[in-house]
Amino acid sequence: MFHTAWLLTLATTCTATAGTVTLSTPSPLGKTLQENLNTVVTAESTKYKCAIGASIYSKSRGISLSAAEGTTSFQKNAPKSNPEDIYPWGSITKPSTGTAILRLVQAGTISLNDSISTYIDPMFAQMKKDYPATVNFSTAQDVWGPQVQDVTIYHLATMNSGIPDFDTAKPYPPPPLDSLRKSIYNNPTHDYAPHELISFPWVYTGKLVFTPGTERFAYSSTNFVLLGLILAHLDGQVRWTDFDQSKFLPSSILNELKSVVYYTTGAPINRTSVVGYDRTSYNGHSSTAFPGIDVSAIHGVFAGWTASDYTSTTIDAATLAYHIYSTQTQELLSVAHQELMIPTNGIYGFATFDLSFENGYSKTKYGKSYGHIGATYGYDSMLAYYPALDVTIAIGTNMENDDQTHPSDTLCILYGAVYNQLTNSTDVCTYKMQGYFGGECKCK
Numbered sequence: 320m321f322h323t324a325w326l327l328t329l330a331t332t333c334t335a336t337a338g339t340v341t342l343s344t345p346s347p348l349g350k351t352l353q354e355n356l357n358t359v360v361t362a363e364s365t366k367y368k369c370a371i372g373a374s375i376y377s378k379s380r381g382i383s384l385s386a387a388e389g390t391t392s393f394q395k396n397a398p399k400s401n402p403e404d405i406y407p408w409g410s411i412t413k414p415s416t417g418t419a420i421l422r423l424v425q426a427g428t429i430s431l432n433d434s435i436s437t438y439i440d441p442m443f444a445q446m447k448k449d450y451p452a453t454v455n456f457s458t459a460q461d462v463w464g465p466q467v468q469d470v471t472i473y474h475l476a477t478m479n480s481g482i483p484d485f486d487t488a489k490p491y492p493p494p495p496l497d498s499l500r501k502s503i504y505n506n507p508t509h510d511y512a513p514h515e516l517i518s519f520p521w522v523y524t525g526k527l528v529f530t531p532g533t534e535r536f537a538y539s540s541t542n543f544v545l546l547g548l549i550l551a552h553l554d555g556q557v558r559w560t561d562f563d564q565s566k567f568l569p570s571s572i573l574n575e576l577k578s579v580v581y582y583t584t585g586a587p588i589n590r591t592s593v594v595g596y597d598r599t600s601y602n603g604h605s606s607t608a609f610p611g612i613d614v615s616a617i618h619g620v621f622a623g624w625t626a627s628d629y630t631s632t633t634i635d636a637a638t639l640a641y642h643i644y645s646t647q648t649q650e651l652l653s654v655a656h657q658e659l660m661i662p663t664n665g666i667y668g669f670a671t672f673d674l675s676f677e678n679g680y681s682k683t684k685y686g687k688s689y690g691h692i693g694a695t696y697g698y699d700s701m702l703a704y705y706p707a708l709d710v711t712i713a714i715g716t717n718m719e720n721d722d723q724t725h726p727s728d729t730l731c732i733l734y735g736a737v738y739n740q741l742t743n744s745t746d747v748c749t750y751k752m753q754g755y756f757g758g759e760c761k762c763k
Contacts, residue, residue, distance in 0.1 A: 346735035346748040346762070355736035356386045363729040364388035368609070369718035370400040370593060371729060375737060376637035377710045379647045385634045391717070392594035393610040405578060405591035405630055406715030407620055409693035411702050412581070412629035414660070416546050417476050417670020418643050419567035421656045423553060431473035435459065438549040445557045446514040454514050455523075462517060464526040472549065474531045475542040476669045481527030484539035485516040485623070488601065490721065497601040500696065503619030504612070510584040511622035513544050513559050536665055540626040543670075547625025564625060569650055572642055576635040581628050587697070588615040590630055595620065595697025598720040606721050614697035627695055636702060637713035640690060644671075644704040644711070661689055674703045677727055678734045679748050679762030685738060694723055701726035705734070708741050724752045731760035738762070 347358040356375060364371040370389035375382055385402035392398075423429050429438075436459045447457040459467045463482060474480040487499040499519070503511070517523060522541055529535050551562035564581035565573060573579070582590050596611035597604070604612065614620055621628045631639070646654050662668035671689050680686035684707045693700035700715045712733060714726045728750040735748030748762040 346732045346739070346746070349736075352382070352737065352740045353384050353386070355740065356384055356733065357388075359729065359733045359736060360386040361388045363725065363732070364400075366728075367716070367718060367720075367725040369596065369716050369725070370404070371725070372400060372402060372404055372406060372633040372715045373729060373733060374402070374633035374637040374713045375710060375733075376634065376641050376713075377708070378641060378645070379709045380741070382710065383634060383638075385632070387633075389717075391592050392615075393596070394594070397594075398592065400593070402634065403578075403632055404593045404715075405580075405632060406593060406636075406700060406717070407582070407587055407591070407595065407695055407698045408629045408631070408636060408700050408702075408715065409627045409695035409698060410540065411636065411691045411693035411700055412623075412625060412627050413543050413670045414640065414643055414691050414702070415564070415567070415581075415629055416543050416550070416625045417660065418651055419550055419564070420472060420476060420546055421652055421659065421669070422567055423550075425653060425656055428553060429472065429549075431476075432471050434468055435470050435472060435475060435545060435549065436468055438552045439545055441557070442548040442552055442559065449558070450514060454518065456517070462523050462525070466527050466530065470527070470531045472546070473669075475546050478536055478538050478542060478667050479532060479534065480539065480542055481529040481531045481535075481537070482539055482541050482545070483522045483524055483528055484537075485519055485522050485541050485544070487521065490601075494603070495599065495601045495721065499622075501602050503617060503622060503696065507586075507617045507619070510618045513548060513624050516541065516544055516622065516624075536667055538667070540623050543626035544624055550625070559624065564628075567651075572639075572650060576631065576639055578630075578632045578635045579639065580630050581625075582621055582630045583624060583628055584618065585621070586616045586618045587620050593717045595695075595717045595719070597697045598718060600721055611718065611720075612697070617696060620696045620698070623695075627693075633713045633715050636700075636715070637711045640702050640704055640711040640713065644689070644706075645709055646706075647709055674701075674730075677701075677703065677730050677760060679731065679746075679760040680738065685742075688734075692726070694719060699723050699726050701730050703730060703734070705737075708737065710737060710741070712737070722752055724750075724758050727758050727760075728752065731758070735760075735762050 372387040387400040598611035600606040662673035690703040731750040
């Protein structure tokens with residue numbers, strides 16, 4: 320999932336002065352890109368006291384580099400991080416789900432203007448049959464009223480549907496509160512299924528938050544749970560549990576990305592040795608208590624299904640992003656559908672964030688970038704593609720804190736090093752934290 324309140328501050332991240340200010344270590348100027356990658360990851364891991372893995376990938380340039388630093392756990396004798404570590408990527412699942420939808424559009428199976436009710440009502444009806452004691456709906460209209468008939472597949476993927484978000488994180492105003500987080504931590508071995516997320520009273524509201532298609536942006540991970548149900552239905556499944564999310568990838572890419580698993584049930588400890596730590600102050604927890612809340616045994620880290628269940632190494636995440644976004648390859652999408660994903664009139668396109676504000680080159684062609692941000696309990700991440708250099712960068716961490724800027728900080732400094740190496744420049748980039756998932760990256 321992805322905690323959404325950061326959007327309140329995003330519009331001011333380039334000029335804001337409120338909040339704790341943290342200056343980063345300037346970008347390195349080593350002889351090789353691998354040397355610079357190692358330097359950045361080591362510095363950022365030390366600074367934030369967490370494990371950080373990062374990868375740079377470009378098929379056209381022949382680049383495939385990874386580095387990792389920090390410890391996988393603060394338990395005694397825990398192994399040191401390495402590039403083969405698996406990370407939970409949270410909302411970085413969303414570009415996968417969006418790509419799977421666009422592949423069906425390319426095949427002529429569906430239209431982006433189709434009403435979602437056509438596809439999710441059969442799935443809702445089956446949920447009612449399977450869980451009659453707890454599921455009180457059998458159609459989308461039961462959950463969100465008659466206006467939901469106007470919600471299209473396109474509205475879901477572009478966060479323009481008006482469907483409420485199941486994520487309850489409210490970092491502002493203080494004190495930070497998150498009722499879903501509290502429930503998940505109190506029930507650590509419970510796997511939260513799509514029908515349960517939809518049944519939450521703040522989701523099952525009987526009406527939409529706003530009229531769909533009114534150009535109003537409202538981030539909602541529920542949208543991508545519904546897109547997953549659409550994918551499952553079109554795959555011929557009657558239950559979400561029978562759908563294999565990796566099926567949208569051609570066998571050639573699946574064979575290339577051997578670490579990719581869409582992890583629907585279970586705890587992080589069952590999937591990775593990288594222990595995640597929650598250092599937030601949600602629900603009265605101390606943000607300074609080190610190392611933080613160990614989430615390795617908490618199943619709810621993956622709550623959200625097709626909104627937040629992607630896991631892989633950093634290099635496989637970077638490689639998959641390249642296949643999704645780079646016009647140098649069309650194994651997944653045509654150029655026209657790749658371009659459809661790119662944000663053009665705001666911060667969000669089709670299952671894709673505009674990340675141009677995350678680097679110090681916003682006034683040049685090298686500043687254009689897009690991809691996704693990922694936050695789930697105990698893990699924060701970032702995935703970015705830079706079309707001018709045809710490069711992807713993936714950053715995974717095993718720490719979640721209140722401001723969640725450590726992926727942005729790492730990306731700023733690392734992209735500066737990539738830019739220098741590929742353009743024969745000697746720029747120095749620095750990062751200043753300015754609020755939740757926001758900051759100012761300067762390169763000069």
